[in-house]
Amino acid sequence: MTSAQRRQNWLLATPVIALLLWTVIYPNAAVIAGSFENGLGHWREFIASPADREALRTSIVISVASVFASLAIGVPLAFLLGRFEFPGRRLLRAVATLPAALPPLVGVIAFLFLYGESGVVTRAIQRSFGMAEAPWRLQGVGAIVFVHAYTMYVYVFLFVSAGLERFDATLDEAASGLGASTWQRLRRVTLPLLMPAVAGSMLLVFMNALGSFSAPYVFGGGLRVLSTQILASKTNGAMGLAYVETTVLALSAVAGLALFRWLDRKRKYTLSSKGGRVRKTIRSRRIQILTSIFAAIVVIALVLPHLMVVLVSFARDGSWTTQVLPPEYTLENYRRLFSESELWRPITNSVSMALIATAGNLIVCFIAAYLIVFRRFAGRRLLELLVALPWAIPATAIALGLAATFNRNDLLTGRVLLVGTFWILPLAYFIRDTPLVSSAVESSLRQMDASLEDAARGLGASWLLTMRRVILPAARPGLVAGGLLAAVTAVGEFVASVVLYTHSNRPISMEILAQLRALAFGTAAAYSVLLIFLVLLMTLAARSFEERLA
């Protein structure tokens, strides 16, 4: 490495590292420091509070239960779709990842419309069996885990499916050649080899469930979890206690991460093969029919929330009271969204904030990924840690950190007043999406032969020309995919928004919640449909962009 390169490393790395230290480390450090602002006082308060102890316990119970519920759905589904051929397989495969396309709050609302006390499914069952009351209440731990399982099993499904695809079929054949029964093969060969994929997806579900806010917020009833408790404390002005709760939530996440790392420590092998397994066609006519019926039920269950949101978006606000289905339909909800400026505002807010955050992510994460993949310098490890860290911190904790740090102008301590301004939300989205975009770009760049950069320089290309003609094209798939994911997440973001929004920069998710509170179900659903539509639009735009360039 030449000294010019070393200088360049620092020229590039310093602003990125400084920005991340300032926006990621500093706020979280401020939260931790804040929790000790009167010695151990706030911590004693936390430990003495039965509500907080309950919240911590419930948070962990919900997270663990969500992990197992997701496994229970995701693993069998991955096996069924990966290993067997049956009528309806393609359709089931096509809709299996659909829940992931629902913005978090929209999924919750859809469940409310379907399975809530006055939901369609609940009412239909109540009516047909002539019950006096609803057969269940969509509340408490069970309801939250139910929604989590629906939205988060997709991680398990995708990880295990990918694992199965890479699974070397000859291993299975070798085992059966050695006389192993189907069950023995599954237990001793298939599952152990899939463990890394399973463990990875379990960790993802755990982290998501722990930080989840929308389901506990809407279905919690009297239930307390840490993330909602933080917002409650902040709203009540008990900032010290909120800092303690945030620290505890973040520590739980880090502990979960460390635990999974430890469980997965023994992994020394990787699954690497051409795969090439053929799916078994189910022979027995009866099992074939049963499988197809099962598949049909699953497809309906997966599509129903989406359909429900679309249906309700046409329901006249206030008309749907005790009927099974909304009685009156209208285009009024949509017309109002587009014509009333107060209702249109959240849409432009969300789109512009998401685009700003994504643009920031693309620039910062590209530089970070470039440095991490191609350069060796003293700060590389730190940079790697900084871009990955926000992933381990629940969004509520990130948001509270920002609220605690950027609440006044004080240049001496590096504080800038952003709370209450438009910019606080794009910043929060930017931080949340940094790990996502960085890892997408990194994996693209890792596929690039490192000597391409040397080759370009050897041919006389300046650093800028090398960037433009060699590095950027190599990073492009990661930039497009990462940017799309970031934009999609940001446009529907709820968890950090609920802590930091103001009336003037309120995003779509906050408006949906407000409409729901006002019992304007139709309008809330119309926003949701619009949000899904935006996500779809971005996906198509990214795909056509990628196709045009590739």
Add this chain to the structure above:
Amino acid sequence: MTAAPRARAEAGNGGERGILALSGITRRFGDFTAVDNVSFEVGPGELLALVGASGSGKTTTLRIAAGYEVPDAGTVTLGGKDITRVPPERRGFGMVFQHYALFPHMPVEENVAFGLEARGVNKVDRLIKARAALASVGLEGAGERAIQSLSGGEQQRVALARALVIEPQALLLDEPLSNLDPTLRQSTRDDLRAMLRRVGVPALFVTHDQEDAFAIADRIALLKRGKLLQSGTPEELYHAPVSREVAAFIGRGSIVAAKDNGASAAVTIGGVKRDLNVTRPKGASTQFENAFVVMRPDALEISRGPGVFAWRGRVINRRFAGGVIVYRVELADGVTVEVESNSGEAHEDDVVSVSPLKGPFPLVPG
């Protein structure tokens, strides 16, 4: 682009050609010394092969010559001008990378034209030149093709065309033949040598394969653990190695202890002493305290009879190698030699006689 005029200014325009010289080059990575005080020169039109096992420092040396690494000590000069700290983009060298490093997102033509693009050559001119360069490596009409559709040999030629089109001041090649299959390798060696001679600039190439080096290079520099063991023509390294290490690396053969008598050396195996006619390394002392002779398979003969003053031994391996049979024979005193013979009548486990031919045998200090 800003670098384009500079690239021209510092690299000249291909007219003046000078000697590429590395002197006293040392490069350390932490405690590890990758290159240790290495010096050599490559003249215009000359091909020097840097030969060594993996980890010998040959690739680091090449990267220093190219400017990707700056040595901790020593200088790189071209035509007498110190270029040690000139970055690669301003050296105007042509480099062919081990895996060719072709840009996968550009078609063949754009790959070849990239160096011209970096020099600010307009689009029409660079296409014309790129096509000419492709034609010169026998790939006319392949300009529109995708890199992924090329065979290994074609990729190698595109990489060569890309390095040549910028009219380089020197050519650097990193294992240019290692990714080719054996049949293609043979013919590519000849093509490559012809091509490099035609260009007439200093050419430096790295290889771990001495046969490649023998086939292409005018001179060979042999590296081991970062140190230059010997540099010279292939014949010099083969017939007059300066050390046991060189003798062991270059060519086949056994290295056997001998008693140095000045003009000849005596080798005693199993009580049978033979005086051998020897050559010593250039400039070496007239008598070594500990001496070894190098016995190449073609400098020995084998017979099934008892033989007068022959070394007796047992055939432990017999291998047909084209026109000749190569026997490995275990002699007394733990000495094993390889012997080439036109006759295939001896077989494994046969007891045979081995005698030295006229020689001369290379003598090296121990």
